[in-house]
Amino acid sequence: xxxxxxxxxxxxxxxxxxxxxxxxxxxxxxxxxxxxxxxxxxxxxxxxxxxxxxxxxxxxxxxxxxxxxxxxxxxxxxxxxxxxxxxxxxxxxxxxxxxxxxxxxxxxxxxxxxxxxxxxxxxxxxxxxxxxxxxxxxxxxxxxxxxxxxxxxxxxxxxxxxxxxxxxxxxxxxxxxxxxxxxxxxxxxxxxxxxxxxxxxxxxxxxxxxxxxxxxxxxxxxxxxxxxxxxxxxxxxxxxxxxxxxxxxxxxxxxxxxxxxxxxxxxxxxxxxxxxxxxxxxxxxxxxxxxxxxxxxxxxxxxxxxxxxxxxxxxxxxxxxxxxxxxxxxxxxxxxxxxxxxxxxxxxxxxxxxxxxxxxxxxxxxxxxxxxxxxxxxxxxxxxxxxxxxxxxxxxxxxxxxxxxxxxxxxxxxxxxxxxxxxxxxxxxxxxxxxxxxxxxxx
Numbered sequence: 001x002x003x004x005x006x007x008x009x010x011x012x013x014x015x016x017x018x019x020x021x022x023x024x025x026x027x028x029x030x031x032x033x034x035x036x037x038x039x040x041x042x043x044x045x046x047x048x049x050x051x052x053x054x055x056x057x058x059x060x061x062x063x064x065x066x067x068x069x070x071x072x073x074x075x076x077x078x079x080x081x082x083x084x085x086x087x088x089x090x091x092x093x094x095x096x097x098x099x100x101x102x103x104x105x106x107x108x109x110x111x112x113x114x115x116x117x118x119x120x121x122x123x124x125x126x127x128x129x130x131x132x133x134x135x136x137x138x139x140x141x142x143x144x145x146x147x148x149x150x151x152x153x154x155x156x157x158x159x160x161x162x163x164x165x166x167x168x169x170x171x172x173x174x175x176x177x178x179x180x181x182x183x184x185x186x187x188x189x190x191x192x193x194x195x196x197x198x199x200x201x202x203x204x205x206x207x208x209x210x211x212x213x214x215x216x217x218x219x220x221x222x223x224x225x226x227x228x229x230x231x232x233x234x235x236x237x238x239x240x241x242x243x244x245x246x247x248x249x250x251x252x253x254x255x256x257x258x259x260x261x262x263x264x265x266x267x268x269x270x271x272x273x274x275x276x277x278x279x280x281x282x283x284x285x286x287x288x289x290x291x292x293x294x295x296x297x298x299x300x301x302x303x304x305x306x307x308x309x310x311x312x313x314x315x316x317x318x319x320x321x322x323x324x325x326x327x328x329x330x331x332x333x334x335x336x337x338x339x340x341x342x343x344x345x346x347x348x349x350x351x352x353x354x355x356x357x358x359x360x361x362x363x364x365x366x367x368x369x370x371x372x373x374x375x376x377x378x379x380x381x382x383x384x385x386x387x388x389x390x391x392x393x394x395x396x397x398x399x400x401x402x403x404x405x406x407x408x409x410x411x412x413x414x415x416x417x418x419x420x421x422x423x424x425x426x427x428x429x430x431x432x433x434x435x436x437x438x439x440x441x442x443x
Contacts, residue, residue, distance in 0.1 A: 014279055014280075014317070014318055014351075015276070015279050015280050015298075015300070015315035015316060015317055015318060016280075016281075016315070016316050016318045017280045017281070017284055017286060017313055017314070017315055017316075018057075018313065018314045018315075018316070019306060019311050019312075019313060020039060020041070020055050020061060020311065020312040020313060020314060021043075021060070021061055021311065021312075022043045022044060022045075022061070022309075022311065023043040023044065023045045023046075023051050023053060023061060023063055024044075024045045024046030024047075025043065025044025025045050025046055025047075025048065026044055026309045026310075027043065027044045027309060027310045027311070028041060028042065028043035028044065028053070028061075028303075028310070028311050028312040029041050029042050029043070029068075029303045029310070029312055030055075030292055030293070030301035030302055030303060030312035030313065030314070031068070031069065031070045031071070031080075031292050031293065031301070032069070032070060032071045032072040032078075032113070032292065032293045032301065033072065033292075033293040033294070033295055033299050033300070033301035033314065034072050034073060034074045034076065034295065034299075035074050035295045035296065035297055035299070036056070036074065036076070037056070037057060037299050037314060037316065038054065038055065038056040038072060038076050039054075039055040039056075039072070039301045039312065039314055040052075040053070040054055040055075040069035040070065040071060040072040040078045040079075040080065041053055041055070041068070041069055041301075041312050042067070042068035042069060042080075043061065043312070045063075049066060050066065050067070050068065051063050051064065051065065051066055051067070052064040052065055052066075052067045052068050052069035052078070052080050052081075052082065052090075052092075053069060054069065054072070054076065054078050054092065054094070055312070055314075056076070059094070062094070064078065064080075064082070064090075064092050064098060065082045065084075065090075065098060066082060066083045066084075067080055067081045067082040067083050067087065067090070068080050068081060069092075070110075070111065070112050070113065071111065071112055071113035071114045071120075072114065073114045073115060073116050073118070074116050075093065075116070075118070076093055076094065077091055077092070077093045077114055077118060078091070078092045078093065078114075079091050079092075079101075079111035079112070079113065079114045079120050079122070080110070080111055080112075081108075081109070081110040081111065081122075082098070082100070084100070086107055086108040087108045087109065087110055088100045088101075088103060088108065088109060089101040089103070089109035089110055089111035089120070089122055089124070089136075089138070090111065091111070091114070091120065091140055099140075101120060101138045101140060101145070102138060102140075102143050102144060102145045103124065103145075104124070104145055105126060106124035106125055106126050106134075106136075107124075107125055107126055107127045108124065108125060109122060109123070109124035109125075109136065110122045110123055110124070111138065112157065112158055112159070113158070113159055113160050114160075115160050115161060115162045115164070116162050117162065117164075118139075118140055118141055119137065119138070119139055119160060119164055120137070120138040120139075120140060120160075121135070121136065121137050121138070121157035121158070121159070121160045121166050121168075122135075122136055122138070122157055123135055123136055123155070123156045123157060123168075124136050124145075132153060132154035133154040133155065133156060134147050134148070134150065134154070134155055135147070135148040135149070135150070135155040135156055135157035135166070135168050135170065135179070136148065136157060137157065137160075137164075137166060148166060148168075148179050148184075148185060149170075149179070149184060149185040150170050150171070150185075151170040151171035151175055151177070151185070151187065152170075152171050152172070153170065153171045153172035154170065154171075154172070155168060155169070155170035155171075155177070155185075156168045156169055156170070157179075158199070158200060158201045158202070158211075159200065159201055159202040159203045159209075160203070161203045161204055161205045161207075162205050163180075163205060164180065164181065165178060165179070165180050165203055165207065166178070166179040166180070166203075167179070167188075167200035167201070167202065167203045167209050167211070168199075168200055169197075169198060169199040169200060169211075170185070173195070173197045174197040174198060174199060174214075175187050175188070175190070175197070175198050176188040176198035176199060176200035176209070176211050176225075177200065178200065178203065178207075178209060188200060188209060188225050188231060189225075189230075189231055190213075190231065191213060191223070191231055191233070193213070193215070194216075195215065195216040196213045196214065196215055196216075197213065197214045198211065198212075198213050198214075198223075199211050199212055199213075199214070200225075201241075201242060201243055201244075202242070202243065202244055202245045203245070204245050204246060204247045204249065205247050206226070206247065206249070207226055207227055208224065208225070208226045208245060208249050209224070209225040209226065209245075210222070210223065210224050210225075210234075210242035210243075210244075210245045210251050210253075211223055211225075211242055212240070212241045212242055212253075213233075219239050220239045220240060220241055221233050221239065221240055222234040222236075222240035222241055222242035222251075222253055222255070222268075223242065224242065224251065224268075234251065234253075234268050234273070235273060236255050236266065236273045237255070238255055238256050239255065239256060239263075240253060240254065240255040240256075240266070241253045241254045241255075241263075241290070242268075243290065243291065243292050243293075244291065244292055244293040244294045244300075245294065246294045246295055246296045246298075247296050248296060248356060250267065250268070250269045250270075250294055250298075251267070251268040251269075251294075252265070252266065252267050252268075252276075252291035252292070252293070252294045252300055252302070253265075253266055253268075253290065253291060254266060254289065254290035254291065255273075263289050263290055264276070264277055264287075264288060264289065265277065265288035265289060265290050265291040265300075265302050265304065266291065267279070267291065267294070267300070269355065270354070270355025270356065270394065271355070272355070276288045276291060276300070276302075276315065279315075280315065285306055285307065286304045286305070286306050286313065287304055287305040287306075288302060288303075288304040288313065289302070289303055289304050289305060289310070290302050290303055290304075291315075297317070298316075298317035299314065299315065299316055299317075300314070300315040301313065301314050301315075302315075317351055318351070321349065321350055321351045321353055321432055321433045322348070322349040322351075322433065323346070323347075323348050323418050323419060323420060323433030323434060323435045324346065324347045324348070324418070324435050325344065325345070325346050325362075325416055325417065325418035325435045325436065325437050326344070326345050326346075326401070326437060327342060327343070327344055327416060327437045327438075327439050328341075328342060328343050329343070329345070330437070331437060332437075333437070333438035333439070333440065334437075334438075334439055334440070335439075335440040335441075335442060336409075336439065336440075336441055336442075337441070337442065337443065338408055338409065338410060338411050338441055338443055339408055340408060341406055341407065341408060342405060342406070342407065342408065342409050342439055342441075343403060343405065343406045344362075344364075344403070344404050344405035344406075344416050344437075345401035345402060345403050345404070346362060346398065346401065346402050346404060346418045347398050347399065347400075347401055347402070348395070348396075348397060348398040348418075348420070348433065349397060349399075350395040350396065350397060350420075350432075350433070353395050353432055354394075354395055354396060354397065355394050355395065355396070356394065356395050356432075357392075357393065357394055357395075357422075357423040358392070358393070358394070358395050358420045358421065358422065358423050358432065359389045359391075359392055359420065359421055359422070359423050359424065359425060359426075360379075360389060360390045360391040360392070360393075360419075360420050361376065361387075361389060361390055361417065361418070361419040361420070361421070361427070362376065362377040362390045362404050362416075362417070362418055363375065363376040363377070363387060363416070363417045363419075364376075364414050364415065364416045364417070365414070365415045365417070366412055366413070366414055367412045367413040367414075368412060371385050371386065372385060374386055374387050376388050376389075376390065377390050377404045377405070378390055379391040383405070387427045389425055390404075392423055392425070395420060395432075409439065409441045410441065411441045411442060411443050412441055413438070413439075413440055413441075414438065414439040414440075414441070415436055415437070415438050415439075416436060416437050416438075416439065417434070417435070417436045418433075418434075418435050418436075419431055419433060419434040419435070420432050420433050420434075
């Protein structure tokens with residue numbers, strides 16, 4: 001076997017699916033998910049009311065109040081709107097309970113997302129305001145709100161990253177914007193299509209923005225944008241919406257012939273478009289209609305049809321990432337003589353991380369003095385003293401063992417390592433997968 005780029009089937013992730021249930025009614029919808037797999041959304045009750053909820057694997061679905069929960073951060077702070085006289089923007093957590101965000105002199109307000117530092121974005125409107133709704137940034141820690149501006153006409157803040165950059169749409173016709181505290185509001189541009197309107201729905205910490213464009217025929221097309229790169233459509237057939245993005249640039253949303261009625265939940269990842277209906281167990285009974293949020297670890301939340309009802313779901317990547325290295329077919333330490341052959345083989349199951357750019361390492365630490373204490377296997381060149389990447393490129397499945405060594409070794413102690421980590425050529429990092437095996441050579 002040689003290192004090569006994977007075929008598309010190899011890099012398609014597989015997920016387990018959890019039905020989040022309801023608050024007693026027939027429907028529920030998921031809008032946000034955090035790294036711990038907690039979800040925010042709304043659900044129908046047994047008497048037909050719609051309630052905001054927080055869900056986690058321990059507490060299940062918790063009723064927050066009449067309205068909807070739209071965003072959640074890693075502290076499990078939830079934001080959205082509660083129907084309280086008028087719609088009021090709220091923040092909630094399990095310890096402090098429900099509180100309302102500063103409404104200023106606005107008549108109503110909605111909170112859409114919250115970042116990990118607790119900053120919240122959304123929109124609000126004054127009574128009889130000629131220009132209409134305004135994009136808002138709240139800082140609950142000091143109980144302030146900031147009006148983000150407008151291109152003329154209404155503006156809406158729909159996404160925020162952990163750096164405090166905000167995206168949304170403004171103006172008539174609508175244009176997508178990005179905002180920060182230094183440069184203010186900036187137009188993201190267009191696809192040079194007559195009459196198209198643009199809505200930015202999410203931004204990651206690298207500044208990649210996703211959203212969708214609406215045509216004069218009321219059709220929708222998902223797009224992606226980043227600084228220095230022209231706005232591009234996410235590929236696929238039919239209409240599409242991009243609704244969530246993580247820090248790896250993976251995008252989730254919906255695609256179909258008629259969004260909202262015949263749409264399917266999709267993941268755009270590493271140059272692939274994946275129908276999430278094909279990435280869950282075939283006997284699950286689900287039709288996944290839209291995906292709303294995706295975490296860096298690959299959790300995805302959204303809404304689908306199961307047993308004739310629309311329910312919120314949570315997808316969890318499976319199986320887990322696994323790097324494996326063996327000596328003479330063994331994971332356990334082995335002892336051999338200097339005349340015995342030592343075969344070092346590696347396999348890899350990257351799971352959700354398939355297609356991600358990475359450094360690959362095959363190395364051995366010896367009992368010899370420097371500079372012979374470390375050797376690394378460099379692909380196409382063989383073993384060399386020191387530490388260097390074996391290979392730099394996209395992760396892919398190695399199901400048949402790849403043999404990096406098949407030679408006798410001098411008497412001594414050896415620990416062989418197989419690892420992958422972010423693509424920076426630095427030997428110390430945040431390992432995505434790491435395994436080792438020990439070999440003793442004795443006369």
